[in-house]
Structures are given as C-alpha cells and as structure tokens.
Amino acid sequence: MDIQSCVEVRNEWDIVSARQLGRNMAKELGFGSVDQARITTAISELARNIYLYAGRGKICIEPIDQLGRKGLRIVALDNGPGIREIRKVMEDGYTTSGGLGAGLPGVKRLMDEFSIESTVDVGTEISATKWLR
Amino acid sequence: MDIQSCVEVRNEWDIVSARQLGRNMAKELGFGSVDQARITTAISELARNIYLYAGRGKICIEPIDQLGRKGLRIVALDNGPGIREIRKVMEDGYTTSGGLGAGLPGVKRLMDEFSIESTVDVGTEISATKWLR
Amino acid sequence: MTAKDALMERYQDLLSVYLKAKTETTLYKGQQFSRKLLEQQISPEDLVSLHIQVMDQLFPDMSEEMRDSFDFLLESMIGYGFAYREHQSLRDKQQQLESEIEVAASMQQTLLLSDVPGFDQLDIGVVSVPAKKMNGDYYNFVKSGNSLSVAVADIIGKGIPAALCMSMIKYAMDSLPEEQMKPHLLLENLNRVVEQNVHSNMFITMFHGVYEPESHKFYYAGAGHEPGFFYHAKEDEFHDLIAKGLVLGVSRTTTYHPYEKMIEVGDMVILLSDGVTECRTSKGFIEREEVVALIRKYMDLPSQKIVENVFQELDRLQGFELRDDFTLIILKRLV
Amino acid sequence: MTAKDALMERYQDLLSVYLKAKTETTLYKGQQFSRKLLEQQISPEDLVSLHIQVMDQLFPDMSEEMRDSFDFLLESMIGYGFAYREHQSLRDKQQQLESEIEVAASMQQTLLLSDVPGFDQLDIGVVSVPAKKMNGDYYNFVKSGNSLSVAVADIIGKGIPAALCMSMIKYAMDSLPEEQMKPHLLLENLNRVVEQNVHSNMFITMFHGVYEPESHKFYYAGAGHEPGFFYHAKEDEFHDLIAKGLVLGVSRTTTYHPYEKMIEVGDMVILLSDGVTECRTSKGFIEREEVVALIRKYMDLPSQKIVENVFQELDRLQGFELRDDFTLIILKRLV
Numbered sequence: 011m012d013i014q015s016c017v018e019v020r021n022e023w024d025i026v027s028a029r030q031l032g033r034n035m036a037k038e039l040g041f042g043s044v045d046q047a048r049i050t051t052a053i054s055e056l057a058r059n060i061y062l063y064a065g066r067g068k069i070c071i072e073p074i075d076q077l078g079r080k081g082l083r084i085v086a087l088d089n090g091p092g093i094r095e096i097r098k099v100m101e102d103g104y105t106t107s108g109g110l111g112a113g114l115p116g117v118k119r120l121m122d123e124f125s126i127e128s129t130v131d132v133g134t135e136i137s138a139t140k141w142l143r
Numbered sequence: 144m145d146i147q148s149c150v151e152v153r154n155e156w157d158i159v160s161a162r163q164l165g166r167n168m169a170k171e172l173g174f175g176s177v178d179q180a181r182i183t184t185a186i187s188e189l190a191r192n193i194y195l196y197a198g199r200g201k202i203c204i205e206p207i208d209q210l211g212r213k214g215l216r217i218v219a220l221d222n223g224p225g226i227r228e229i230r231k232v233m234e235d236g237y238t239t240s241g242g243l244g245a246g247l248p249g250v251k252r253l254m255d256e257f258s259i260e261s262t263v264d265v266g267t268e269i270s271a272t273k274w275l276r
Numbered sequence: 277m278t279a280k281d282a283l284m285e286r287y288q289d290l291l292s293v294y295l296k297a298k299t300e301t302t303l304y305k306g307q308q309f310s311r312k313l314l315e316q317q318i319s320p321e322d323l324v325s326l327h328i329q330v331m332d333q334l335f336p337d338m339s340e341e342m343r344d345s346f347d348f349l350l351e352s353m354i355g356y357g358f359a360y361r362e363h364q365s366l367r368d369k370q371q372q373l374e375s376e377i378e379v380a381a382s383m384q385q386t387l388l389l390s391d392v393p394g395f396d397q398l399d400i401g402v403v404s405v406p407a408k409k410m411n412g413d414y415y416n417f418v419k420s421g422n423s424l425s426v427a428v429a430d431i432i433g434k435g436i437p438a439a440l441c442m443s444m445i446k447y448a449m450d451s452l453p454e455e456q457m458k459p460h461l462l463l464e465n466l467n468r469v470v471e472q473n474v475h476s477n478m479f480i481t482m483f484h485g486v487y488e489p490e491s492h493k494f495y496y497a498g499a500g501h502e503p504g505f506f507y508h509a510k511e512d513e514f515h516d517l518i519a520k521g522l523v524l525g526v527s528r529t530t531t532y533h534p535y536e537k538m539i540e541v542g543d544m545v546i547l548l549s550d551g552v553t554e555c556r557t558s559k560g561f562i563e564r565e566e567v568v569a570l571i572r573k574y575m576d577l578p579s580q581k582i583v584e585n586v587f588q589e590l591d592r593l594q595g596f597e598l599r600d601d602f603t604l605i606i607l608k609r610l611v
Numbered sequence: 612m613t614a615k616d617a618l619m620e621r622y623q624d625l626l627s628v629y630l631k632a633k634t635e636t637t638l639y640k641g642q643q644f645s646r647k648l649l650e651q652q653i654s655p656e657d658l659v660s661l662h663i664q665v666m667d668q669l670f671p672d673m674s675e676e677m678r679d680s681f682d683f684l685l686e687s688m689i690g691y692g693f694a695y696r697e698h699q700s701l702r703d704k705q706q707q708l709e710s711e712i713e714v715a716a717s718m719q720q721t722l723l724l725s726d727v728p729g730f731d732q733l734d735i736g737v738v739s740v741p742a743k744k745m746n747g748d749y750y751n752f753v754k755s756g757n758s759l760s761v762a763v764a765d766i767i768g769k770g771i772p773a774a775l776c777m778s779m780i781k782y783a784m785d786s787l788p789e790e791q792m793k794p795h796l797l798l799e800n801l802n803r804v805v806e807q808n809v810h811s812n813m814f815i816t817m818f819h820g821v822y823e824p825e826s827h828k829f830y831y832a833g834a835g836h837e838p839g840f841f842y843h844a845k846e847d848e849f850h851d852l853i854a855k856g857l858v859l860g861v862s863r864t865t866t867y868h869p870y871e872k873m874i875e876v877g878d879m880v881i882l883l884s885d886g887v888t889e890c891r892t893s894k895g896f897i898e899r900e901e902v903v904a905l906i907r908k909y910m911d912l913p914s915q916k917i918v919e920n921v922f923q924e925l926d927r928l929q930g931f932e933l934r935d936d937f938t939l940i941i942l943k944r945l946v
C-alpha cells in the first residue's frame with residue numbers, strides 16, 4: 011500500500027489538520043477510541059515540535075500492511091536546524107512538568123515503533139508506527 | 144469535640160465497615176466526593192495494614208475542630224509487632240508496583256497531616272488528618 | 277478471552293452490582309480492581325476507555341451528548357497516560373540508580389570506615405549514620421605505637437559527591453608520612469592535598485586528636501570543625517572542646533594551632549559532626565545543651581550504648597529523617 | 612474565583628463547545644487543557660471529578676444510574692492518584708540524584724583524568740566517554756624524566772560504584788613508589804592494594820606501558836585487560852598488542868610478565884577498553900577488525916582526530932547509546 015497523505019505544518023491550526031487527518035485514517039483502519047486519541051496526541055506533539063523548532067515542515071500519515079499486519083505510520087519531516095544531541099533529546103526528561111508536553115520520549119511510548127534521523131542544518135525525520143491489535 | 148467512633152479490624156470485611164464509617168463522617172462534615180474517596184482509600188490502606196501485619200487492631204474516626212478549622216482524623220491502632228524500621232517503611236517505595244497498594248507514604252500523600260509512633264513488640268499508632276477546604 | 281476482555285467483564289460486573297445497590301463493599305472492590313489495573317500497568321486512559329465501553333453496554337440508549345462527553349474526557353485523560361508511562365520508566369531508572377548507590381554505600385562502609393579499635397585505657401563508642409545512602413562524614417582510628425589517633429571529618433555537601441571526596445581523604449590520609457601523630461601537622465599536610473586535589477567549591481572540616489596513654493594527654497587540632505565536648509569528671513561538668521583553624525582546602529599555606537588537654541579517669545572526649553548539633557526538629561534547631569543533656573542522661577552506660585541512645589533519641593526527634601550525616605564518638609578514660 | 616473554579620469554567624466551556632460541534636479543534640484544546648492540568652499538578656481523579664461536576668451542570672436531568680456510575684469511576688481512579696503523586700515525588704528525587712551525579716561526574720572529570728601531556732616524540736590522542744554519567748574507565752599519563760607512562764584501566768561494573776573504585780585506583784597510583792616506570796612491577800604493587808582494599812566482587816583490568824624515547828622502546832604489562840593494537844608502519848599492518856596477566860584483585864601474590872616492543876617512526880600503539888571492541892549494534896557485537904578498519908580509515912589524521920572520529924562512528928552505530936564506558940588512546944611515533 012502506498013497511500014500517503016501529508017499536511018504542511020506552518021502554524022498552530024495546521025496541527026489540528028494533521029490531527030484530523032490522523033484520526034480519520036486511524037478510524038478507517040479500525041483503531042479503537044483510546045488508540046485514536048493516542049495517535050492524535052502523538053501527531054500533536056510531532057507537529058508542535060515542527061512548528062516550535064523548525065518553523066515549518068510536514069506530517070505524513072500512511073496506512074501500512076506488512077505481511078498482513080496492519081498499522082498506521084506517522085512521518086514528521088522538516089528542514090530545520092536539526093537536533094545536535096539526539097541522546098539528550100531522547101533522554102527521559104521531566105516531560106510532564108513545566109508545560110513541555112510529552113516530548114519525543116513521550117511520543118515513543120505512545121506508539122509501538124519509533125525512529126529518528128537528524129542532521130544538523132539539514133533537518134529531521136521522525137517516524138512512528140502504531141500496530142492494529 | 145470528642146465524638147470518636149471506632150471499628151475493630153479483624154478480617155477483610157471490617158475494612159469495609161471502617162470505610163463506611165469514614166465515608167459517612169466525611170459526607171456529614173461536608174467533604175466533596177473526591178475527598179471522600181481519598182479518605183476512604185486511606186482508611187482502606189491503614190485497615191489493610193492492620194489486618195495483614197498486626198492481625199487485629201482498630202480504626203477510629205473523629206471529626207476535629209481546631210479554632211474553627213474543621214477536619215477529619217483517622218487513627219489506626221494495633222498491638223502488633225511494631226515497625227522496626229520506620230525510616231524504611233516511610234521511604235518512597237515503589238508502592239504502585241507489585242500489588243503492595245499505596246503503603247504508608249501513599250496514605251501520607253492522600254491526607255494533609257500524618258504521624259506515626261511505633262514500638263517493637265508493643266504496637267503502632269498512626270494518625271492522619273484531612274482538613275476541610 | 278483476552279486479558280482486556282477479562283478486565284472489561286470484571287469492571288462491568290462490579291459496576292452493575294454497584295448500580296443495583298450502592299454499597300461500600302462494591303466501592304472497596306472497585307478500589308481493589310484499580311489496584312489490579314495498576315499492577316498490570318494499565319494506563320489511566322485505558323480505565324476511562326473501559327468505563328466507556330461498559331457504559332455503552334449497560335446503557336445502549338444513552339443520549340448522544342452523554343456519549344460524546346465521554347470521548348472528551350478520554351481525550352483529556354491522554355496526558356495522564358504520558359505521566360503514568362513516564363512514572364514507570366522513572367521508577368525503573370530510579371531502582372537501578374538506587375541499587376548502584378546501595379552497592380557504592382556498602383563499599384564505602386566496608387572500605388572507608390575503620391573498626392573501633394580495642395584500646396585498654398579507653399572505652400570507645402562510635403555511631404556514624406548517613407542522612408542519605410552515602411556518608412559525607414568520615415572518621416578514622418589508627419593505633420600507632422601506644423598512641424591512639426582519632427579523626428572526624430565532614431565534607432561540606434552530601435550524597436555522592438561528598439562520598440567521592442571522602443574516599444579521597446581516606447587515601448590521602450593513608451599515604452601521609454608518620455608525623456601523623458602530631459594533629460596540627462597532619463592537618464597542615466592534609467590541607468595541602470585537599471587544596472590541590474579537590475574542587476574549589478568543596479570544603480572539608482576536620483578534627484584530629486591523639487591520645488597518649490603514658491602522659492594521659494590528648495593532643496588535638498581542628499580545621500573549622502564543629503567543636504566537641506570535654507567532660508571533666510571531677511567537676512561533673514561539660515565544656516566545649518574548641519580547636520580553632522581554617523577549613524581544609526581554602527589556602528595552601530594555612531597553619532593549625534596545637535592544643536592539648538589532660539585526661540583524668542572518668543573524663544570523656546566527645547567528638548561529633550554538625551549533623552548532631554544541627555538536628556532540625558519541628559521546633560527548630562536543637563541546642564548544643566540538649567545534646568549535652570542527652571549524653572548526661574546515658575553517661576553511666578558503656579560509650580557505645582551512650583552514642584547509640586543519643587542517636588536514637590535525636591533520630592526520633594527529627595521524625596526519622598536526618599537532614600545531615602550524623603557522627604558521634606565518645607572516648608572515656610577507664611583507668 | 613479560585614483556581615479550581617476557573618478550571619471548572621474552562622472545562623465546562625470546552626465540553627459545551629465540543630458537544631455542540633464535535634470538531635478536532637476542540638479535542639486539541641481539550642488535550643492542551645489536560646497539559647495545563649498536569650502543569651498545575653492536578654491529580655487524575657481531580658480531572659474525573661471536574662468532569663462529573665460539569666456533567667451535573669450540563670445535564671441536571673441525568674439519570675440516577677448514570678450519575679452513580681461516575682462515582683464508581685471516580686473511586687476506581689483514586690489508585691491512579693497514588694501513582695501520579697508518587698511520580699511527582701520520584702521525579703523530585705530523581706532530579707536531585709541526577710544533579711548529585713552531575714556534580715560527582717564533573718569532580719571525576721577534573722580530578723581523576725589527567726591532561727594529555729605534551730611529548731615531542733609522540734602524537735597522542737585520547738577519548739574517554741562514560742556510558743552513563745560516571746566513568747568506570749580510567750586512564751592516566753605521567754611524564755617521569757624523559758619517559759612517558761600510560762595506564763588504562765577498566766573497573767568491571769559501571770556507574771557509581773565503579774567511579775568510587777576508580778578514585779581509589781587514582782590515589783593508590785599516586786602514592787606508589789617511583790618504580791612506577793616498570794609496568795609489571797607497578798601492576799604487582801597495585802594488585803596488592805586492590806586485593807586489600809576493594810570488595811572481592813570488584814575486579815579491575817589494567818594495561819600499563821612506558822615509552823622510553825632514547826631506546827624507542829615501549830615496555831608494557833597487562834592485567835586481564837582488553838588487548839590493544841600495534842600498527843607497524845613499515846609493513847602497514849595491525850597486530851594485537853597482547854599482554855597476558857590476571858585481573859587485579861584476585862590473588863595477593865599475582866606476578867605480571869614484562870613485555871617490550873621497538874617503536875619505529877610512524878608506528879602506533881593503540882590502547883583501549885572493552886567498551887570499544889564490544890560495541891553492540893543492532894547486528895550484534897562488532898568485530899575487532901571493524902575497529903581496525905575504522906582506525907585505518909582515519910590513520911593519516913592527527914591522533915586526537917583519529918580517536919574522535921572512531922568514537923563518533925561507533926557511537927552512531929550504537930544509536931547513541933553506549934553500553935559500556937569507551938576509552939581509546941593512540942600514541943604515534945613522530946620522529
């Protein structure tokens with residue numbers, strides 16, 4: 011399958027569009043309401059990160075089917091400053107304090123799979139997958 | 144004021160009686176439903192401790208009024224083995240894992256005031272107060 | 277039936293029973309059920325979702341608005357799911373850190389703290405209890421010839437950095453030349469080591485003394501350390517045991533003043549760290565006089581019993597939460 | 612209006628808007644609202660209670676059963692309140708522990724690790740990176756007369772206990788007599804210290820070498836340490852630099868074998884800890900050959916650049932999560 015839909019993220023309202031896209035696809039794929047809420051929250055966080063740190067970028071959502079195992083993948087892309095210290099960013103911070111939101115470790119925990127690639131001055135690509143149980 | 148009511152704790156069903164006593168008094172005093180639930184949970188934990196570690200004892204509940212400040216006090220008494228290492232018991236354990244329940248640090252956090260006296264081979268007296276806001 | 281189905285069934289049973297007759301028993305069971313959820317590491321938003329599913333079954337005719345409001349609650353609960361998962365990961369991390377600290381503390385205990393030596397003329401008692409796992413107080417006894425040397429040090433600061441610093445003091449003392457038996461010279465030597473090796477924001481206070489059994493003299497010197505007490509048996513009085521001097525590590529050229537005192541039969545030399553005198557109770561700091569009063573209370577017991585009893589009383593006064601490392605040493609002349 | 616009233620009003624607004632038109636925007640606002648609750652350290656059972664109160668207002672005619680079911684949900688949520696409060700307390704504790712460890716680690720960095728010495732005949736490069744905050748690897752350079760001595764040690768174990776143990780090694784080495792310049796004798800001495808002072812379940816592996824610029828000879832000995840490499844420029848070949856010997860601390864009477872090697876212009880002595888060769892990637896442990904290949908890749912750079920590049924590549928291969936402390940040292944003969 012290769013039906014990927016993307017939303018450009020430039021302002022806070024685009025975050026809502028990305029959520030809507032994700033929720034629709036999650037619903038279609040048959041995710042329950044808790045998982046729908048988790049997926050949209052993960053999208054929120056990724057989109058917010060783009061909006062706050064890269065200025066602009068995009069969120070793509072795609073259904074996946076690996077040998078009959080179905081799921082949904084979120085890909086967040088930007089050409090922002092990149093992350094110099096991935097190790098630090100992925101460290102369990104105190105993400106629920108200080109209004110920082112869930113942060114990347116939080117997103118990692120909400121989803122089943124998570125990967126991140128970032129090059130300074132080039133950009134960041136984060137991909138997160140949730141499998142249908 | 145000195146209207147103290149007590150429940151003997153010998154078996155698991157007495158835990159429920161102690162909770163009922165506490166909930167009634169909390170309701171009467173005007174505690175909201177969350178605080179009622181917190182107070183009964185604290186009572187549960189204290190009564191369970193008596194039942195599990197001392198075998199028998201009692202839970203007393205009393206309304207308090209200090210210079211117009213109203214509240215409710217739970218007193219848990221037993222003549223059990225006592226606590227040898229109060230410091231250890233009050234340390235923040237990993238109380239929410241392993242089914243140990245909230246433990247004493249949890250009770251301390253649910254209530255506003257908390258004190259404990261224990262003598263080995265003599266017994267333990269725990270008192271915990273919640274103020275009406 | 278999956279674990280989740282089983283939970284749902286159980287929750288539905290409990291809720292139905294509760295709705296039929298709202299008893300405390302059922303609420304108690306509800307609470308125990310939530311404990312079970314926690315054991316199984318079920319997130320709070322899962323509990324809300326469980327509730328919604330059961331409500332759907334119990335009230336198929338629920339108004340649409342009512343149904344929608346649940347979705348909103350669920351959405352708002354997701355943030356707590358974050359916090360809950362973070363809690364689990366923090367707990368794992370914390371457990372690992374604590375077991376590391378446990379190991380380090382026991383290393384410290386066995387390696388750095390010397391045994392109380394047997395010494396015919398003196399009855400010696402020692403307690404040294406860290407406020408947290410690792411001790412930033414240090415004490416050391418060395419028998420050299422007929423003399424007994426005793427040191428008490430306090431690293432300003434607590435916890436792991438203090439423990440690391442304390443291990444330095446230990447190895448520095450071990451490698452000092454034998455003039456050790458002159459307390460003021462020992463402090464001067466040690467001061468140079470500390471000044472060279474320890475970070476400039478770390479300071480160490482120290483008291484060092486040597487008892488010579490032939491002359492019954494106690495030679496001592498101090499580097500900014502909390503004064504001990506001297507109990508003069510003949511007068512039945514306690515006095516401060518003052519030894520002035522700059523804390524270790526401030527300046528390379530610090531010199532220390534030599535002090536000495538005759539020790540008669542029944543006299544006591546009491547050394548301590550400020551964790552003893554700066555016990556903080558709900559009524560504020562305790563006074564040095566209160567420590568003296570406690571020592572007096574147990575004075576007729578063997579030294580080890582005295583220090584243990586004093587510790588226990590002060591520990592209780594502080595609600596079993598020491599604010600600082602606590603070290604108390606008593607040397608009582610027997611013959 | 613109290614903070615709680617304000618929250619209730621806000622939640623009521625959000626919920627009412629949502630019930631009128633179920634938009635994603637309102638759900639997003641709901642999620643942001645819950646973030647605000649978390650910031651204000653509101654417990655999850657408080658959120659449920661907020662929801663109930665708002666429902667009471669929005670649906671005054673709610674059926675009694677519906678109303679009761681909320682009470683049951685509230686009761687079941689109390690356990691999560693425990694977990695949530697415990698989380699806050701754990702977080703505070705953890706933050707404190709981590710700042711302690713931070714301080715201790717920087718003490719370790721400044722006190723225990725020596726600078727890379729300037730040495731005319733050799734181009735020296737060093738990286739030593741702890742897997743966690745505290746380093747359980749140790750390296751040391753000492754210039755003595757014309758010679759240069761280099762030590763690499765690895766404490767078996769990581770984290771705080773290893774760091775404490777490492778500080779012992781440092782002070783033990785500092786206080787060793789001057790025969791330091793004979794590696795096998797240094798190890799024998801150190802072995803006795805470790806055997807005496809270190810807990811029997813702690814072991815230390817060590818490599819020690821001395822370079823004599825007059826003879827261009829490298830004398831070395833090893834105590835169970837991961838073999839380094841020797842690069843022979845003339846043949847353009849890498850060989851293992853093997854020095855057999857028992858790890859420190861096992862038996863008081865261990866002796867060590869003296870080794871020596873001629874170093875020619877362009878030759879390299881490469882010392883490391885097993886954190887370099889036991890890098891674990893998603894494909895399993897890397898091979899020693901891969902480390903050699905990496906060194907070869909950067910061989911024409913200055914030594915410091917070589918070790919840094921090798922570290923960066925291996926760090927990336929492991930997803931930036933070192934499993935073990937990583938120490939890599941290169942000595943290249945220039946003239």
Ligand SMILES: [Mn+2]
Binds near residue numbers: 412430431433438
């Ligand atoms: Mn201290």
Ligand SMILES: [Mn+2]
Binds near residue numbers: 430549551600601
């Ligand atoms: Mn102190």
Ligand SMILES: [Mn+2]
Binds near residue numbers: 747769773
């Ligand atoms: Mn190691």
Ligand SMILES: [Mn+2]
Binds near residue numbers: 884885886935936
């Ligand atoms: Mn290693």
